[in-house]
Amino acid sequence: MENGVCIRPMPMRRTNLDTGETQIIPVPCGATLASKCPPCAERARRLRMAQCKTGWHLDDEPVPDPDPPTDDAKALATLRADLEAARADVLAAGDTGQAGEIDELIGQIDDELAALGVRGKAAPDNRDRPRRVRSTRRRQDAPDLPRLPVDRRTVGRTFTAADGTVWRPSMFLTLTCDTYGHVHKDGTPVDPASYDYRRAARDAIHFPKLIDRFWQNLRRAVGWDVQYFAALEPQKRLAPHLHAAIRGTVPRAMLRLVAAATYHQVWWPSADQPVYDDHRQPAWNDTAGGYVDPDTGTPLLSWDDALDGIGEDDEPAHVVRFGPQLRADGVTANTATTGRMIGYLTKYLTKSLDACHDIASDPQRRHVDRLADALRHEPCSPTCANWLRYGIQPRNTRPGLVPGRCKGKIHRRETLGFGGRRVLVSRRWSGKTLTDHRHDRVAFIRAQLETLGAVGTGPAAPDGESDPARMVWQLLRPGDPAAPRREHLLLHAVAQRHAWRAQLDAARAAAGGGLLPATGPPLPDAA
Ligand SMILES: [Zn+2]
Numbered sequence: 347m348e349n350g351v352c353i354r355p356m357p358m359r360r361t362n363l364d365t366g367e368t369q370i371i372p373v374p375c376g377a378t379l380a381s382k383c384p385p386c387a388e389r390a391r392r393l394r395m396a397q398c399k400t401g402w403h404l405d406d407e408p409v410p411d412p413d414p415p416t417d418d419a420k421a422l423a424t425l426r427a428d429l430e431a432a433r434a435d436v437l438a439a440g441d442t443g444q445a446g447e448i449d450e451l452i453g454q455i456d457d458e459l460a461a462l463g464v465r466g467k468a469a470p471d472n473r474d475r476p477r478r479v480r481s482t483r484r485r486q487d488a489p490d491l492p493r494l495p496v497d498r499r500t501v502g503r504t505f506t507a508a509d510g511t512v513w514r515p516s517m518f519l520t521l522t523c524d525t526y527g528h529v530h531k532d533g534t535p536v537d538p539a540s541y542d543y544r545r546a547a548r549d550a551i552h553f554p555k556l557i558d559r560f561w562q563n564l565r566r567a568v569g570w571d572v573q574y575f576a577a578l579e580p581q582k583r584l585a586p587h588l589h590a591a592i593r594g595t596v597p598r599a600m601l602r603l604v605a606a607a608t609y610h611q612v613w614w615p616s617a618d619q620p621v622y623d624d625h626r627q628p629a630w631n632d633t634a635g636g637y638v639d640p641d642t643g644t645p646l647l648s649w650d651d652a653l654d655g656i657g658e659d660d661e662p663a664h665v666v667r668f669g670p671q672l673r674a675d676g677v678t679a680n681t682a683t684t685g686r687m688i689g690y691l692t693k694y695l696t697k698s699l700d701a702c703h704d705i706a707s708d709p710q711r712r713h714v715d716r717l718a719d720a721l722r723h724e725p726c727s728p729t730c731a732n733w734l735r736y737g738i739q740p741r742n743t744r745p746g747l748v749p750g751r752c753k754g755k756i757h758r759r760e761t762l763g764f765g766g767r768r769v770l771v772s773r774r775w776s777g778k779t780l781t782d783h784r785h786d787r788v789a790f791i792r793a794q795l796e797t798l799g800a801v802g803t804g805p806a807a808p809d810g811e812s813d814p815a816r817m818v819w820q821l822l823r824p825g826d827p828a829a830p831r832r833e834h835l836l837l838h839a840v841a842q843r844h845a846w847r848a849q850l851d852a853a854r855a856a857a858g859g860g861l862l863p864a865t866g867p868p869l870p871d872a873a
């Protein structure tokens with residue numbers, strides 16, 4: 347791993363249309379999980395560490411103020427449309443293997459799009475606005491909190507000690523979910539029978555919304571634009587919790603007040619009483635254009651009707667709040683603690699959520715099984731197939747939906763109910779490091795797109811080389827006589843990386859120190 351070279355590079359043949367010259371180029375896989383590719387995952391983690399460090403104790407407001415890069419978003423949206431078309435083509439040709447590859451790319455692009463549009467937000471915005479305006483009783487603001495106009499300031503205050511030393515303190519904050527029953531040291535319930543798995547599952551699913559509300563409430567309560575770098579990970583009991591580096595300081599009492607007053611209400615139809623089970627399920631009916639009861643043939647309640655059925659006096663289907671555990675510590679710049687905290691924040695980023703803690707004993711296995719089971723049957727969104735179980739047609743209902751088989755990420759065991767992004771960085775944290783990263787990713791995804799033949803030619807060549815429009819990229823299929831042996835690919839990648847590293851160091855030296863502060867955690871691969 348010393349050279350940080352991808353262990354599963356994709357061999358690509360690049361042909362120069364003018365000269366006919368071809369070259370085999372290994373493209374890194376770009377995985378963020380170590381289970382897929384340790385060097386790529388570690389590189390991604392180092393990048394996050396650098397990003398965290400850059401913004402934590404900024405002396406000045408980040409310049410330029412990073413506006414949403416709309417060109418990137420447009421380029422990505424176009425790529426996504428191309429990929430959908432390519433996917434339809436390969437599916438029509440019966441190549442399910444390649445369709446899988448394309449799905450993975452579409453997933454990457456969705457992540458990129460999410461990162462561009464709602465950077466720092468934990469929950470995706472609902473694409474469709476609610477049809478009706480809720481009564482004021484359903485507003486989700488927190489009336490007990492101070493409400494100040496939010497100043498544009500994002501940098502914390504300094505404090506001068508008696509001896510003239512100037513301190514610029516920041517904070518490390520941990521927020522947890524509520525309790526669902528007492529647990530042992532290993533995270534398993536003392537009384538599994540009464541442990542509330544359903545509420546644990548629902549809280550995990552809606553936790554991102556709660557976090558977004560917390561930052562919103564906090565900024566209004568303190569009156570300045572608090573910035574954060576946060577990571578979501580599971581506690582031993584498998585409930586998600588949030589670690590956040592906050593720039594500047596907020597009094598602990600205020601953090602507690604805001605956390606206690608913040609809540610998120612879920613205004614969905616009730617999903618408490620299953621109407622159907624695995625043996626008796628609603629059936630699709632073409633004439634009705636929806637699902638009907640298998641015995642009576644009566645159409646199920648439509649999504650809109652189910653929503654309309656929620657009365658003014660009804661309670662929300664679910665309310666998420668933070669648990670009582672809240673930790674907040676002051677951290678000053680460039681101390682050993684800063685490095686340790688950054689390591690702590692990024693510790694689990696290369697692992698899937700269910701692999702963050704060892705699941706070694708039978709009680710632990712049973713605990714994760716029961717949570718996974720609860721998550722399988724919870725509705726993840728208005729379009730989730732699981733609504734059928736509760737006698738309701740999902741929004742945009744269509745044939746082929748099977749309760750318990752929804753493809754939504756949160757139902758997957760490895761997410762423990764959390765399907766969103768793991769790292770949440772507010773818009774004005776640093777505005778530097780990840781922008782570079784993002785451009786790399788756009789170029790990378792674009793290059794991969796070329797290989798799928800969706801475009802054929804295009805701007806996929808690295809900067810500074812031949813006219814990109816005159817290059818054709820192809821993924822070498824296994825068995826291609828030109829396919830280099832894996833060792834050769836890796837050697838090539840190592841050489842390329844050394845050359846690139848040297849270039850980068852030179853550029854940094856020329857820029858007078860570069861993007862990354864010189865002290866702090868070792869960041870050999872950060873770029
Ligand atoms: Zn890799």
Ligand SMILES: [Zn+2]
Pocket residue numbers: 724725726727729730731732752753754757
């Ligand atoms: Zn679902």
